Amino acid sequence: SAVISQKPSRDICQRGTSLTIQCQVDSQVTMMFWYRQQPGQSLTLIATANQGSEATYESGFVIDKFPISRPNLTFSTLTVSNMSPEDSSIYLCSVDLLGLNYGYTFGSGTRLTVV
Amino acid sequence: TQLLEQSPQFLSIQEGENLTVYCNSSSVFSSLQWYRQEPGEGPVLLVTVVTGGEVKKLKRLTFQFGDARKDSSLHITAAQPGDTGLYLCAGSGDYKLSFGAGTTVTVRA
Structure with a gap:
């Protein structure tokens, strides 16, 4: 199965600043997915990142707040911009190496605290 | 938006007991997946069920997909402390x- 390296694993940031999270996969994948998991809650899809095109954002998430890059088939970044304490969450990247209907592989997540 | 309802939200049992977690929806899914997540880690896929009525066993874990492909259950027999975690269903x-x-x-041990 794929290995996903996500970094940083955690960070504490000042409000108003931005943080870029990196996700590296050891295999080429068409789509990469970014999720947010707020404390004690489930996973919410932020956006789907396709190589060579703009990311597709879910309702409630916008590109200005969560810009995404996908420069090649093994790498993606998610930036959390102009952060506020409400952005404190775990951010996870994932890939569907097995196909949507068969299961995702997740990175270990980035635990972000905004103070 | 497809909504999946999981129950119970919390479950605390003694080692050796059995437990069942339920996942219900009014929507039909192509497949239903179960994940376990431990603190500081991302979710890890346990199983995928695709066919209505399907039952899969993974050692002490038994997964069932409803006939109408709208609901699923996870049953753990003789639970162990290593089974502790957050269990997530996903459609x-x-x-x-x-x-x-x-x-x-x-x-609990």
Whole structure:
């Protein structure tokens, strides 16, 4: 199965600043997915990142707040911009190496605290 | 938006007891997946069920997909402390996964 390296694993940031999270996969994948998991809650899809095109954002998430890059088939970044304490969450990247209907592989997540 | 309801939200049992977690929806899914997440880690796929009525066994874990492909259950026999974690169900459809709210399982030694 794929290995996903996500970094940083955690960070504490000042409000108003931005943080870029990196996700590296050891295999080429068409789509990469970014999720947010707020404390004690489930996973919410932020956006789907396709190589060579703009990311597709879910309702409630916008590109200005969560810009995404996908420069090649093994790498993606998610930036959390102009952060506020409400952005404190775990951010996870994932890939569907097995196909949507068969299961995702997740990175270990980035635990972000905004103070 | 497809909504998956998971129950119970929390479950605390003694080692050796059995437990069942339920995942229900009014929507039909192409497949339903179960994940376990431990603190500081991402979710790890346990199983995928695709066919209505399907039953899969993974050692002490038994997964069932409802006949109408709208609901699923996870049953753990003789739970062990290593089974402790957050269990998430996820349904696939509309080119994306929708996750349930999760069940936090604690198995006391």
